[in-house]
Amino acid sequence: AQSVAQPEDQVNVAEGNPLTVKCTYSVSGNPYLFWYVQYPNRGLQFLLKYITGDNLVKGSYGFEAEFNKSQTSFHLKKPSALVSDSALYFCAVRAPYNNNDMRFGAGTRLTVKP
């Protein structure tokens, strides 16, 4: 079965600095990987996904993520953080052979300080 780990409960960065939110995964075969963002009392919003191809994936709001197969990681990055990026971020993984078993990490709370 697949699983996801987000090793940091909380990430704090200053506005204008680069940010990284870490994610590692475990799955048999090639994974489908996703990042979502959640604002307070709201549903999850899709940011980006890795299916195949280029290891660097670009998504919404200036976010990008790098797929690293050897390290089984899919870290979310942004070159310059905004205060409005403060939210809860979830990494998720799904195996191609299992349509409906998408596993989510526990989430990382990102706080960007002015």
Next chain:
Amino acid sequence: DGGITQSPKYLFRKEGQNVTLSCEQNLNHDAMYWYRQDPGQGLRLIYYSQIVNDFQKGDIAEGYSVSREKKESFPLTVTSAQKNPTAFYLCATRMGGPGVYSNTEAFFGQGTRLTVV
């Protein structure tokens, strides 16, 4: 979200009472899901449905029930058998039925916060 409507936004349940959470979508997606979110635990799958009149248990189905009589609707009932129902419930949809479009992302509703009083 966009195209997925969850209602109500807030729901209060008395002990021993069954309550039903609504999820309606106009995205024409085949697959629909119910997740439960608790602080620090991420999202856990309760039930999912890939086509009308068919649904499957997820990891934490005990104390919950669902139906899928229409493509657009996937209501979740929290029964009195669910001993700790206070949580944030999220409905999601995804393009593709069984074996189709497995690489598509899920879209989420705005959630229903259920509290036991």
